Amino acid sequence: MRHNLKNLLLALLLVCVVLVVRADNCAICGKEITGRVFLMTDKVTGEKVEVCSDCIQLPTCFICGLPVKDGLQLPDGRWLCARDAKTAVLNIDDVQRIFGDVQDDLDNLFSRFTIFPTNLDVSVIDRVDVNSMFELIGNEFESPNVLGITQPVVTDGVKRYKIALLTGQPENQLEEVCAHELSHAWVGENVSPERHARLARDAEEGFCEMMGYLLVDSKGDEGEKKRVMANAYTRGQVKLFVQAEQEYGMDEVLDWMQYGAESKLEPGHVDEIRDVKLPVNSPGSRAYAVEPFRASAPSAPATIELQGILWGAMPSAIINGRSFFAGDEFPVRVGNAKVTIRCLAIMKNAVKIQNLESGETEELDLHGH
Numbered sequence: 001m002r003h004n005l006k007n008l009l010l011a012l013l014l015v016c017v018v019l020v021v022r023a024d025n026c027a028i029c030g031k032e033i034t035g036r037v038f039l040m041t042d043k044v045t046g047e048k049v050e051v052c053s054d055c056i057q058l059p060t061c062f063i064c065g066l067p068v069k070d071g072l073q074l075p076d077g078r079w080l081c082a083r084d085a086k087t088a089v090l091n092i093d094d095v096q097r098i099f100g101d102v103q104d105d106l107d108n109l110f111s112r113f114t115i116f117p118t119n120l121d122v123s124v125i126d127r128v129d130v131n132s133m134f135e136l137i138g139n140e141f142e143s144p145n146v147l148g149i150t151q152p153v154v155t156d157g158v159k160r161y162k163i164a165l166l167t168g169q170p171e172n173q174l175e176e177v178c179a180h181e182l183s184h185a186w187v188g189e190n191v192s193p194e195r196h197a198r199l200a201r202d203a204e205e206g207f208c209e210m211m212g213y214l215l216v217d218s219k220g221d222e223g224e225k226k227r228v229m230a231n232a233y234t235r236g237q238v239k240l241f242v243q244a245e246q247e248y249g250m251d252e253v254l255d256w257m258q259y260g261a262e263s264k265l266e267p268g269h270v271d272e273i274r275d276v277k278l279p280v281n282s283p284g285s286r287a288y289a290v291e292p293f294r295a296s297a298p299s300a301p302a303t304i305e306l307q308g309i310l311w312g313a314m315p316s317a318i319i320n321g322r323s324f325f326a327g328d329e330f331p332v333r334v335g336n337a338k339v340t341i342r343c344l345a346i347m348k349n350a351v352k353i354q355n356l357e358s359g360e361t362e363e364l365d366l367h368g369h
Contacts, residue, residue, distance in 0.1 A: 076126035176212035203264035206237025306364035
C-alpha cells in the first residue's frame with residue numbers, strides 16, 4: 001500500500017512540474033505567452049483559445065471574432081482571417097447565384113404549403129452601406145448585426161421587394177440569411193396590412209429566422225442551426241416558431257402569420273398557433289369579415305378562385321392562397337399544377353385577372369363565378 005501511495009505522489013509531482021514548465025502558445029501568432037493570457041471563443045468552431053497581449057490588440061475577424069494577424073481587409077474596413085476568407089462570399093454574381101439556389105430550395109421544401117414571391121431585386125451591401133442606412137432612420141444600435149435588408153417598393157402601382165445582402169458572409173450563413181429575407185418578402189405578399197400592423201416585429205423576425213433554420217436543417221448544417229437558435233435578435237420568438245412548426249406543422253404556422261389572433265407567440269402557449277381568424281363573407285353583406293376558428297390545412301383549388309378581398313387604400317385580393325395587389329403577377333397553385341396570372345384590377349367584390357399562359361382575361365367574384 002505504501003509503495004503504491006509513493007508512486008501516486010511521485011506521479012502527481014511530475015504532473016505539477018510539467019504544468020509549471022509548460023509554456024502556453026498564442027493561438028494567433030504561435031509565440032510563447034509570457035505575459036497576460038486572454039481567453040477568446042472562435043465563433044465558427046466554438047473553441048476557446050488563448051491569445052497573447054500583443055495579438056489581443058489586432059483587429060478582429062468579421063466571421064470568427066478572433067484577432068487577425070495574416071488576413072484580408074475588405075474595402076469597408078472589415079477584416080477576415082486567412083481561414084475564413086476562403087469561405088466568405090464577396091462577389092455579387094456569387095451572392096445572386098446563391099440567392100437563386102435558396103429560392104429554388106424553399107419552393108421545393110414548402111411546395112405543399114405555399115410559394116415564394118418572384119418580384120424581387122437582389123443586390124449587395126457592405127458595412128458602410130448598412131451604417132449609412134441606419135443613421136438615416138436613427139437606429140444605429142442594430143446596424144452592426146444586420147446581414148440583410150428587405151424593402152418593399154411600389155412604382156406605378158407595381159410592388160417589388162429590394163433585397164440587399166451583406167458581403168463577406170460564409171456561404172452557409174448567407175444561405176440562411178437569403179431564406180430569412182425571402183420570408184420577409186413572403187410576409188409582404190401574404191399578410192394583410194391590417195394583420196401586419198398587429199403583428200409584433202419580434203414575431204415576424206422569429207418567423208423569418210424559423211424559415212432559415214428549416215432550410216439549414218434540411219441541409220444537415222448543425223453549426224448554422226446552433227447559430228440561428230443562439231441569436232438573441234428575435235428575443236426568443238424563433239425558438240417558439242420552430243417548436244410550433246414541429247408540433248403543429250407548417251400549415252398552422254402560415255395560417256397564424258396571416259390570420260393569427262395574437263401579435264406574437266408566448267412561452268408555454270405555443271398551442272395558440274392554432275387560434276386564427278380566417279376571412280369569410282358575411283351573410284347579406286358585401287363587406288369582408290372574420291370568423292374565429294381552429295385552422296386546418298388548406299388544399300389547392302381545382303380552378304382559379306377569388307378567396308377574399310381586403311379593401312383599403314391599397315386593396316388586395318387573395319387568389320388561390322396568394323395575396324395580389326393590382327398589377328402583381330405570380331404563379332398560383334391550381335390542383336397539382338402552377339399557373340401564372342396577373343391581377344389587372346380589384347373591385348369591392350370582384351377582380352379582373354389575366355392568365356399569362358393562355359393570354360385570356362376573366363373576372364372572378366367572391367362567389368367563384
